[in-house]
Every structure is written in C-alpha cells, then in structure tokens.
Amino acid sequence: MKGHKINLRIKNILQIICNENDYITTAKIAKDLDVSGRTVLREIHDVEKFLNQNGLKLDKKTGVGIKVIGSLREKQIIVNLLNGEKDETIYSPLERKNIIISELLQNQEPVKLYNFTRTLKVTEATISNDLEKTDEWFKKHSLNLIRKQGLGVYVEGKENHIRKAMVSLIYENTNESQLLNLIRQNLDNSVVVAKDIEDSSRNRLLNLIDNETIRKIEVLIEDMEKERNYKLVDSAFVGLIVHIALAIERVKKGDKITIDHEFLKELKRSAEYLIASDLSINISRCFEVEIPEDEIGYITMHIKGSKNYKEKYKTGNKIIGSFELIKLSKEIIKTAEIETGKFLGNNEDLLNGLVNHLGTAITRLKMKLDIRNPLLEEIKTNYTDLMKTSTKCAKVVEKHIGIKMPEAEIAFIAMHLGAAIENSETLIKPIYRVAIACATGMGTSRLLAIRIENEYDNIQIVDIISTIHIAESFLKENEIDFIISTVNIEKCFKPVVIVNPLLFKEDKDKIANQIKNFQNTNIKHSWNKNKKIKFKDKLISLNIYSEAIIQILDNFFLKEIPEMSSVDALIIEASKAIEKDSETTEKIRMALESREKKGNTVVTGHEMILLHCRTDIVQKLYFGAVKLSKGLECLNGEGKIENIKLGIIMLAPEECSALQIEVIGYVSKMLIERVDFLKYLKDGERDYAFNELNDILKEFYKQKVNN
Template structure:
C-alpha cells in the first residue's frame, strides 16, 4: 500500500462518516482525480480484507466494514508504523527530506546529488528543492550541509549535535514504547548487546531509586546505544572544560558512570570521561526526582527556591494573559517545577526533545497549548533561550491536566492508567477521565508500562492504557490515545458534551468565504485591512499576529489554522473567519479554514468554552468540509454554532 493510500484509509477509519474527495485531495495536496484512482486501488485491496469503500452521491466516500475480525487483522498489519529499517521508497516531500537527512547522517564519505536522485527516482531539481528544507532542519542542530563541485555533499557539525540529530531522524520516530529487541538502523550491535545494555540501565535506575517515564527511559537507552556505536566507530564528543567540570559534580554523573562501568566490564568498550558526561546530560534532561510519587506537600518542600519562584512567575504571566486562575493550584505548581528542573538542563545544552503528542495537544487542548505558549515566551525572556513547540506541548500537558482538574465536581469511581509519556500526560489522562466520568470510574493510580508486571490487580477492574499491552493480564485492557478523542471516550462509556456559550463572539460581517489567497501573509494582511476598516484593531496588530506565528505555528491540522496576536490587542473579544478556494501552506500544514481569534485587552472572560468549540471543530473533518462549502455567512455560523 502506498503512503498516500495508507493515509486515505486512516482518514476513512478515523472519520466514521462520508469524506469528500476534495477534502482528501486538499489534505494530501493532490488532485481529486488522483484521489479517485487511489480509492479504486484501495477498493480492490479491501475487498479481500473484510471491508469496502462506498461512494455516496453528494457526500463522498465512507468505509463499510463487512467482516470486523478480518478487517481489524488487516489494519493491525498494514496501518502500523513502518519498521525503522523499512526500505519503503519516499514519495511525499517530507518523506524525501527525512530520507535525505538519514543518508547524510550515516554517510562515511561525500554523496553525489545524482546518486540521491537515482535512489529516490526523482529529478535533480526535486532533490535540490528538498535540500533547502534539509538545510533548514539541520541548521536547528547547528549542522551545516556543505557541497563541493567535485566531491558532492557532506555534513559539518559537532559530534554531540550529530548524535542529537541521529536520535531524531534515524531511530524509530513512532515507537515510543522502549524495547531492547527492536531492529535499529545503522547499529551493528547484536541482540545480546542491546539486551545487556537495556538490563544494565534498568538495574542502575532501580538501585539509584530514579523514576523515569517510559519515553524518558526509551530515549536514554537510544542515546547510550548511539554513544556505544559511535565510540566503536571512533567518533567522540568533546566539551568545554567548564561544562565538563560542572557535569562531573552532578549526582547524575555517578549514575552514568555506574552504567558505563557495567557496560565496559561486559563488552570491553572504553567510554572516555567526556562520554560519561554526555550520558549525564541525558539523565539531567529526563524527569529525575526521588519523591515524584510523594504527596504534593512533600515534593513541594523538596524543590529548590529558584524553580518554584520561576513556576509562580509563569502562572502569574498566564493568569494575566488568559485569566485561567491557576496560580493557587499547588499540584500544577509542583508538576511544572518537576518538569522544568530537567527541562532547563535541556535548554542550556540545546538538547532536542520530541513530543509525539504535539499535534493531538494542539488540536484537543488549544487553550492549554496557548497557555504553554505564554509560559514559553516568559521562559525565553528569562533565560535568553529559544523554546520550541515540543517543549511548549509538554508545558501544555500539565496545564491541560490542571484545567481538567478544575472541572471535577464528583469523586472518581476502579481502574489503572498506563501511560508511557510521563507524569504530565498520565495526569492529563487521569483528570480528563475524572472530569468526564466522575463516579463511574475509581482511578486507583497510574504506572509506566515497564512496571506493570509489579502491580497487584486484586482491586483493579480495568486498565486504560495509551500504549499497546500484549501481556496476558487478569483484567481487560482498553487502549486509548494519550489525548483522548471522542471515539476513546465513547469506548470508555459515552461522551458528555457541553453547549458552548460563544454566540456573542460570532458576527456575520466577519465571515469571508471562498477567498482566492495563496499565502499566509496575504490572508493575515486581508484580515488586518478588514478589521481596520471596522475600527476593531489598532496599529501593530499584524506584527503581533506574525510574532505569535514565529513562536509556534497556529495550524492545528485538518486544514484549520487559528492565528491570533501574541498578546490581546482589541477592545472586545470576537472571532473572524476566512475560507479559501484552495489550501495554502501554513507552516508545515495545508490550511483552508482560518479563524482569527481576538481577545479583549485585560479581559476577565472565561474563554475555555470558546477554545473547546474550536477544538471540536478541528476534530470533525465532516464539519470542516461543510464549513468550506458554506455559501453564506449565516449558514456558516449556524454550522459552527451547532457543532
């Protein structure tokens, strides 16, 4: 199955309702004719796997499942992420960019442009165009792509930055569940070596009473494997003396040293001191805290004053901008402080961190993400550093958990939550479930996957897990997304929605349909002109909107973008909408529906319901299709208000 056909099937499975060919074409940025051909191919494939695609006149395509068991088996086999060492030919631009980065990182000598073009079956000009994006990405790691007329292409950068990039672009970017037996590209290690290193790490973190999330453990394992292999290939990290002297004073240095000494004894690989310091960096950049499972008061008393003061400063900043009233939430203060302690180490050493839940966080928790943006800006100003979307997403996890906690009105009712992504996402799941189901669930606690076998199931009726669990357990397992979707909530027994009170923010005069714009700048300039004509904005509005885009793209997926000023700029709160004849590129995503969000200066309004409405719109492809087809402002707003 091609990548495009795979994505079409995913869209049909996720939707559950008819999806138009034009919508699918917009998402993949191909013609409707191409989609029709893809659908024909899919139809042929699915007929022998328990399903078919039904074409409904005037509505689009809908997946019809005939044999549920047969189709589920097919989905499990073909809709799972490809193996890390998969040799599938890249076809989409982003796939080619990823492929080029991998080739360049692993190359032991210069690579010719024609060689890359032949490998991907594309033209030289296509490769040259893809390399522009490659250069942009590598620049984030301080790695330069050098080209010489005779020799070809090669990379220039520090060994540490090379390793950060290898961890991001060569290791499996989809599988967040740590495994010692997975096949890893470029590593020449045997399964016995990998298993031995994995067990060494587990043993040492247990001896040292260190608590790591599954993802943190997975990342630490990956980086030690990279170091192990690169040392064997005679590539070593280097550090300034001041950095090295500071790291060897850390408690984590001794933990790293213990891990390395055990590996050295078993496999006779010599890790220099600077390599031990490199592993220390990764321990510092994970969630390390002895009392993480203690009471809020116990953990609070263990925090250093600077971190605590920074968190209270961030929450004051958020309350000033968004009026979420979270400043006295002690659990949130502790959670953010625990997150910031290792995060600050990542900021200082320019360590990359990837957030696999970023798209879901932006789509399902737009208000929490916006609060994360506000916190990120404050952190940047305080530490004179750059905070990227991934880090903002992790801050938003904790804020989202606090927002869910604030909705709780009843005592929770028996389940165990398994989450691989750490305390923030586990707490988000915890409070989301409490808020939605109340007394119907009694949540006994949360745990990581690798600790599951240690649990006592005597008082547990069900496990709700964000990762696949293949173990034979004495209780049923419900697998859900970390960011719970409507389907997940129905699976756990229904979904309770609230009718948003946002009609006061909607105006027919601020709905602009079927516009011909082709760039983000044109759209935002148009909004500025229209709002200025209505005396709704002052000078500097457009600059503030563009400043917000520079922090993190406001394209949330499913063809929707929600731009807004970095700080409130208007005298009243309102929404303005624009639909486009054709999708435009908005950051990394195609966008065809733009909602300009304007919040009143010094507003004390509770905007959470408005953000929830926008979040629900983003989640509903069918609704987006209908909004894009709307011919009148009145019809557009009626569709929106009924979502």
C-alpha cells in the same frame, strides 16, 4: 491472489474501500492517504481491474463516491490477501526527505545522487528538489549540506550538532512510546519491528541505532538502576538509550565529542558522574570500545537531566535549590492569576507539580539538553490563550536563569496551568449522571469506565449496565442524564452516545456534543460518594463478592495455542477450555459469537481481544485466557489490522447479580491498569498470572470491606 503486481498506493486504496460499507469519495481517500484527488483518480482504473480479477465489482456514482460490491466476507478475504501481498514501495516527499537526512548523517564520505535515485526510485531532478528541503533542515540544526559536482553530497558540522540532529530526526518521526515499545521488543528478542513503526521509511531511520546495541544497553541500564536503586522515568530511559547507542556508533567510527573543560570538572563533582562512570566501564567491556571522559560527561548530563522529582518540594539539584523552585513556582502562579483572573493560590497540586517539573527542566536547559513535548503542536493549535499566558509566566523563569525558554517547555507549563484552571472551573460546572453500557456489562464497558473516570471531572458514572437490562424505571430513579455505550441500543428513553471502549478523539467529540445539548437545561446534580450502607446489607454484599471471587479463582485457566486462523476458531478453542462436553461447548460458542456480532471487542493497542458474554449455559463466573503464539490478525475498533497475541475469555450466568458482574468487571479493568498481569498472560506464565489475579481480587475485596 489473482492479478498483476500492485503498488503500495493501490493497495492502500483497496484496503480503505474494502473496509468501508458505504460509498466513499475520492477526496476522502486522498485525505486519508495524504495525496491529491487527481492521484487517487489515476489509480482507480487499476483498483477496478484488480477487484474484477478477484471476483468483485467497483460501483462508481458521480457526486456520491465509489463502493465495492460484494459480501463482508468477500471483502475481508481481499483485505487479508492484501496484507500478505508484497508491494512496490512508493515514498512520499516527507519519507524521501527523512531517508536522505538519515543516510547523510550516517555517512562520513560524500554520497552520489545515483544512490538516492536507485533507493527511492525517483529521478535525479526529484532528488535535487528534495535536497533543497533537507538543506533547510540541516541549517536549523547548525549543519551545512555540501553539494559538489562529480563528488556527491555530504554534511559538515560539529560532532555534538550531528548527534543532536540524529536524535531530533528519530523523535520527529517516532514518539517516546513507540521507541519504548521497540526497545522492549528488542529485549524480548522479538524479530518483528513495533507495529506502530511499520512503514519502511521509519525502519530506515531506526538504522541510526543498531538493534543489538539497543538490547545490550537496555540490560546495562536496568542493571545500573537495580544496583543504584535509581529508577529512570520512561522518557529519560528512552533518551539515555538513544544517546548511548548513537555515542557508541560514532565513537567506533572515530567521531568523538568534546565538552568544556571547566564544565566537565564541575560534572565530575556530582554523584551522577560516578553512576555514568560505572555505566561507561560496563559499556566499554560489553562493546569493546573505549569511552572517553567527554562522553562520560555527556552521559552524566543525561542522568542529571532525567531525575524524577517525586518527593514533595524535594530536589537534589545543585543548579537550583528547592526554596528557589518554590519561589519561582509561586511567581508563575501569581502571573497566571493576573492573566486569567482565576484564583490558583491555594492549589497545592499545581504548586507541587510546577516545583517538581521545573527542577528537571532548569537542569536540562542549563546543560543545553533538548526538551521535547509530544503535545506541543496540539497545545499551540487548540489552546492559544493558554500558551500566551504560559509565555508570560515563562519570563519569570527566564529572568531568573538567564536562558530563553523553548516552546516545548512553555507548553509543559501550559499543561500544568490548564489542569489547575480546569479543576477550578469544575467547582461550578454541572455534573452529568451517566450509565456506561455494553452488551454484557462486564467487558468493554469496564475499560470504557476507566477512560471516562480519567478524562472527565464533570461526569459521574452511576452504574455499569448491560444493554439488555436497561429499564426506564432505573434511568428515572437514578436521574441518568445520558448513556455512553460501546454497542448500539435500539430503543432508549435517554440519549445514547456510542463510542469505542478506548475513547478515541472522535468519541470525546461525541460526548462533548452531547454535553453541549444539555447547556440550556437546568441540570443540577451533586456527587454522593459517601452514601451509607446498612451493616446487614454490607454483609450480604460481601458474601456475594466472596462467592464471585472464589468462582473466578476456581475457574481460571490459561491455554496456549501455536496457531489460530480466525476469531471464530479462537472462540471454539475458548469454549473447549471452559467445558469439555461437546453440546455445552457448542452453546458457549454460539453465545460468544452472538456477543461478537454486536460490536468489535479487540482492545486497540493492547494486542488483545475480549471475548465475553452472559449466558444461561454456565452457572458460575469464568475468567481465562488463550495465548496465541503466532498471533492472529484482526480488525480493531479503528478498522485497522492488529496482531492479537491474547484472547481473554469471560463468562457470567445470564441471571447473575450486579455485584457478581462488578467483580469480574474489575478484573477486566485491571487488564489495562496492571501491566504485569497482562504481560504474564501474554507470556503464558500461568502461576505468575494466577498470583496477580489473586492479588487483584484481594485488593477489590479490601476496598469493599473498608468502604
């Protein structure tokens, strides 16, 4: 790459403007980077200099914005180069604060300010200002920040408060799914840190927990689950690993936690103590460290507070019985009815949900374990009335257990009530009849359909169609209100909403706006799920389904490629896997590339690209995958770089029936819903993947037979 060394901020600005086809204002760039507009303007000179040195120009228009002048390919080359460029890290104030807190929590000895100025590349005055902010954070966690002239800074407080602060710091900066991804990667001996924990300040936070320690603990907990037939939910699984990992590090340093003697005696009488005790013995052997009784008590508390109450009204919780939980839940529902004016008394799902949730929540509150709700801020901001209602409902529980309910728990109650209230309202809501469309009708549209079905009770998906086969007569006959498509549709007789297949927030806003447009119209549809099909027609359909299933199984392939330079190169390899004849291979390549130009097919967040098309080159259905051993960096639907580990290839004849498309579309849908299926494909396990595919198609066929 030509040009001088660039810092992270210049690199980020370059990536934003190179990924933008139109003019973009410095204010928008500043908002995206969470800096001031003046800061962006200061960097523009170096941004322009860098572009000039690399053969591109920066066009600046007052009141309009800035734009990179160059072809899409030239801009992509710059983006690719930037991704390989090592930059000088500039930490934001929040990142500096988190790094300082992390270092102080880990160090028993005072830390000199010089250490922070050297690490964070800022002045001592800036560090002093940062320490003022960290002081507030430490006080919130019952810890004191001590600053001594000539000695340095350090944290003072009880061991259990220090550990709680460590856990809070981790959860404030990484959510449970990110931590779970990191833990899973450690188990797979992955060298690369999870993509969504990629900035250096977060990596430093994760130094609170040793990677090798995480890997070993995960194995021990999974062994415990198998031996005891005791399955932890993901949030509890992550929480227990974090707790044990921190405990091991602290015990090794001689920092031991204490627990009330009488409470420990009570814990020892529980079945969970035996589990914790066995787990502690294995931890001691594995890490060559003695786990004291008090530590076993804390592990017991985590296991007790992580029970997954799946059985209706059933709880093994000794702190509060099932009858009391039902009574409490009914009181909450009654309070909610008074506050909202909605009748919820007959909602069995709401009652069952509250009973199951409160069992675990009250256990955690009684044992002073933290309750975390990742949606807390969103609920407080967007559902203020519901939070007020839930706060009044929470007083029912507070009165019973004598403990104030934290906001996170009130937000959980709000989520249960919100779902129930929404369901009660959908009984009188109009139903909107929708067709889901993509370029082929078998790939990204199926993924989108899953999201729509899960997200909306008032949208009925009438059909999943190809954009090239949209007929005005079909839309009229099926009373379609609007179309939700993954690609642009030039001319259409009905309104079209273009969204990403994974349905991000901005996509939901588009759908909401479209629904608002119908509010003044008299739309009255009803669900017709039980439409009867004649026996003869059903047999014909089953025959088509059978034929399609056999084709997919016969033509399945899984190929592994060590290295891949581009999506175009991946398409070439995929085409060769389907057909050996060079002329036919070339035609398949052209068909796949043509589809790819119509819209991005990277499945964001799943390390996968969905290459698919309908073409007259093939006469049968094809489903297969190409495993990319070293990965392939591509732009996803959000315009961000994503490391692709798997290329999914699906082909169908140009004139194949809707029933055939339904079969292969169902397989693409299962890529998201069947975790094992995707895992086996990514791991290159052909036989296991084929067995999963076989089960998926068997399941599909059974559904059709029984309908």
